[in-house]
Amino acid sequence: MDRLWGMEIFVRVMECGSFSRAAESLDLANATVTSSLRNLEAHLGVTLIQRNTRHLHLTEEGRLFLPRCREILQAVSQAESEVKANANEVAGTLRVEAPFAIGQSLLCPALVELTHRYPDLSVSVTLTNQPHKLIERATDVAIRMDRIEDADLVARPIYEAKHIICGTPDFVRTLGLSHPRDLDPHHCLGLFEEGNHTPLHWLLQQGKDQIFIRPKGTLSFNNTQALIQSALMGAGLIYVLDIFVSDLIAQGKLVELFPEWETRIRSFHAVTVKSHYTSPKIRAFIDYLLEIFDARSRPSIKSQIAIGSSRKTKKSR
Numbered sequence: 001m002d003r004l005w006g007m008e009i010f011v012r013v014m015e016c017g018s019f020s021r022a023a024e025s026l027d028l029a030n031a032t033v034t035s036s037l038r039n040l041e042a043h044l045g046v047t048l049i050q051r052n053t054r055h056l057h058l059t060e061e062g063r064l065f066l067p068r069c070r071e072i073l074q075a076v077s078q079a080e081s082e083v084k085a086n087a088n089e090v091a092g093t094l095r096v097e098a099p100f101a102i103g104q105s106l107l108c109p110a111l112v113e114l115t116h117r118y119p120d121l122s123v124s125v126t127l128t129n130q131p132h133k134l135i136e137r138a139t140d141v142a143i144r145m146d147r148i149e150d151a152d153l154v155a156r157p158i159y160e161a162k163h164i165i166c167g168t169p170d171f172v173r174t175l176g177l178s179h180p181r182d183l184d185p186h187h188c189l190g191l192f193e194e195g196n197h198t199p200l201h202w203l204l205q206q207g208k209d210q211i212f213i214r215p216k217g218t219l220s221f222n223n224t225q226a227l228i229q230s231a232l233m234g235a236g237l238i239y240v241l242d243i244f245v246s247d248l249i250a251q252g253k254l255v256e257l258f259p260e261w262e263t264r265i266r267s268f269h270a271v272t273v274k275s276h277y278t279s280p281k282i283r284a285f286i287d288y289l290l291e292i293f294d295a296r297s298r299p300s301i302k303s304q305i306a307i308g309s310s311r312k313t314k315k316s317r
Helices: 003-016 019-025 030-044 060-087 100-117 169-175 224-232 242-250 280-292
Strands: 049-051 056-058 092-098 121-127 141-145 153-167 202-206 209-213 238-241 255-257 265-273 304-307 312-315
Touching (some): 003 060, 092 100, 100 121, 100 242, 100 280
Antiparallel strands (some): 153 238
16 A cells, blocks of 8 residues: 555545545545545554544544654655755766766866856766766766767767867978878877777878878877877877867967868767756756857767667767
């Protein structure tokens, strides 16, 4: 039986002074009220109310039970009110996971403003290049590149980036390049993935013309920020996503080479569990991501995202 419902009926009967008036106030049939109270009494193994045709009288057990029921129902009502109020507030702890590069260069510096905007929100950030399962790690939102590991997740596109080749103005001038085919791999710094020290190759395409470059510079890293810092010191050219160097290019610290050539495109998505997507703190965080990336190119809402290793596609939502 529903004990809480039985308590509410018991209290309402005593407040109204009759079963019929209690039933009317709850919009229930008289028989439903009577049956619920009998079930409660049967569960407790006592009689709570002595009934006759004119009056209701509490038994000794009823007098003990009535104030306790009122306390419990009041506590439940207060708890429900607090939860409903919180459901519309951006508050609590938000657990975020992001790749190192996007976290270090863009996400983490922007979080101070987010917490100023929402003082009741605290943000816990995990930076990793090895994506974890959101539910197992109790993660609210993760930033993923290109694909997500579970079809039960919701992926919201937040940014579409392209790779660019760039270096310091002084270093680029010394090379005197006029075409990508003139690039010397020994002037190219490498970026490699975890567990593999072979630098990723560079791809440039113009129509049917494709150029692949395997960096052979003296430095290579598994960290984008370290790669960029080396380029800023004039160590060589780098091939990185525009999102990480756009400010440096705008400041004149780096210059882009061959902008007319097409390169690899990577899409960033904010990913969350479907059941959490309507949470105010998650919606506020994703809206904030879109806001801080607003000056940069954003992918179409119809862009495709690969799921898992099967390479199937699913429309991002």
